[in-house]
Amino acid sequence: MRRGWPRRNRPRALKLHRCRPLRTDGVGHEARRRPSARSDRALLADHRSRQLAGLVGELREALRDRASVIVVPRMHLAHLDVEDRGVLLYCLAVGLGYPTGTDPRQNQVVWPVTARAKNGEYFATYSELDSEAAYHTDAQYYPDPERYFLLYAVWSARCGGGESRLRTNDHIMEHLSASGEGRRALRVLRALDVPFRIPTVYTGSGRAEEKKYTLAPVIGEKNTLRWRKDTVEKGLAERPEYDHPDLRDSLRTLETALAEAPHEVRLTLGDDSLVLVDNHRAVHARTAFTDHQRHLLRIRFHDRQHVR
Numbered sequence: 001m002r003r004g005w006p007r008r009n010r011p012r013a014l015k016l017h018r019c020r021p022l023r024t025d026g027v028g029h030e031a032r033r034r035p036s037a038r039s040d041r042a043l044l045a046d047h048r049s050r051q052l053a054g055l056v057g058e059l060r061e062a063l064r065d066r067a068s069v070i071v072v073p074r075m076h077l078a079h080l081d082v083e084d085r086g087v088l089l090y091c092l093a094v095g096l097g098y099p100t101g102t103d104p105r106q107n108q109v110v111w112p113v114t115a116r117a118k119n120g121e122y123f124a125t126y127s128e129l130d131s132e133a134a135y136h137t138d139a140q141y142y143p144d145p146e147r148y149f150l151l152y153a154v155w156s157a158r159c160g161g162g163e164s165r166l167r168t169n170d171h172i173m174e175h176l177s178a179s180g181e182g183r184r185a186l187r188v189l190r191a192l193d194v195p196f197r198i199p200t201v202y203t204g205s206g207r208a209e210e211k212k213y214t215l216a217p218v219i220g221e222k223n224t225l226r227w228r229k230d231t232v233e234k235g236l237a238e239r240p241e242y243d244h245p246d247l248r249d250s251l252r253t254l255e256t257a258l259a260e261a262p263h264e265v266r267l268t269l270g271d272d273s274l275v276l277v278d279n280h281r282a283v284h285a286r287t288a289f290t291d292h293q294r295h296l297l298r299i300r301f302h303d304r305q306h307v308r
Helices: 027-033 042-066 082-096 169-177 181-192 229-238 243-258
Strands: 069-072 109-113 133-136 149-155 162-167 194-197 215-216 265-267 274-279 283-287 296-300
Touching: 042 069, 042 082, 082 149, 109 169, 133 243, 162 169, 162 194, 169 243, 169 283, 181 243, 194 229, 274 283
Parallel strands: none
Antiparallel strands: 069 274, 109 296, 133 283, 149 274, 149 296, 162 265, 162 283, 194 215
16 A cells, blocks of 8 residues: 555655555355355355455555555456446445445446547536646535545556646645745635536536536635636636636636645556545646546545535
């Protein structure tokens, strides 16, 4: 397991550690060797449950230690079909928290991250695009963004793109606090509500003509960031009553901090690897890619029972 930033009053660079991966292979042979009234499938389910419980325990320990990012380099799920992998990932998320349905129409929990063709007025989310995904937090367009999300790579991009980049909120706040301009931006971004435009796929109808917004400050309690440039830009363009020169100056200062704050971490998820991110304590980005076979699975989940 690779862990994120350690618990310190002053943030430090990311420490990477290795986690024992979930093993689900080779159990069928064991089941055939052992005489039992139970089916091979039941034995396989028992084995997977034990291995999954071990991984859940290790991940929980890391989260209790305030890890912001955890990487499992290999999950050993590649021999399973995508649907079965999704089921195991869902079980993993249930062991760690309370998974949520991504869209309000189907409440799909295991979300496929694949590029789709751009279409007119349709406002796409980053998981539907192959272009660069600038630094952002997940679900910033909802009133109550989930605490965590996990990404599992079914098929990583073979084009050299699709690299993930991560920074902690603590490093960003420290960078802003070091200058008068940054301190002014912190005050403004904590005080002013911003209209975050909800991407089309996450609206009630899923149609381009439906335009919905969430009003919230960019910086919330405990330095929780709520940010994605295009949802803010689109919201301010369509709801100009919330626009203000001080807000624009502060957003530009924030963008500079996102680009220049120390201790950026870069990683490329290989096939069958997983990353778990604390969405309230870190921001993430992704480089552009051209391999449209790239396929990830994403699950968001809260750390406590929650009703949206």
